[in-house]
Amino acid sequence: MTPGEIEAELEAHHRAGFAWSLACCGRDREEAEDVLQTSYLKILDGRAEFAGRSSFKTFLFGVIRRTASESRRRRRIAELFLGRPERAAPPPEPVSEERLALLAALARLPRRQREMLDLVFYVGMTVDEAGQVLGVSAGTARAHYDRGKRRMARILGHG
16 A cells, blocks of 8 residues: 555545544543554554454554553553652543443453453444454454353343
């Protein structure tokens, strides 16, 4: 892809990319913005290269996920070895009780199940696309998706 095509793809997927970045960063808006910017830089300077084995959106979401993971790791190392305290969480934005219940239920899921449901329900990916983002096989993706849905239903009292 040419640099212009890459920039057009980034622009086309910016809104969904930011939503995924928020999900990967525990809904911390400031961290999500930093992760998204770092992800864009990795793609634009060639550190993360689109090979065409999936859709560009799937590739982008994988880069965002890995970048968020690297960010968490660096923050933990700084906290453990340098004694830097974790930065204060931003004040919560007002949300409905229903949304709070959903977010609380999502937070109780194992990470892979939570990420799978985020990608499918909030971003609109297929289960197979979400599996590619998470780096798991189609069968494993379906298992995480099904288990996550069943667990959410139990947590929310619907099953």
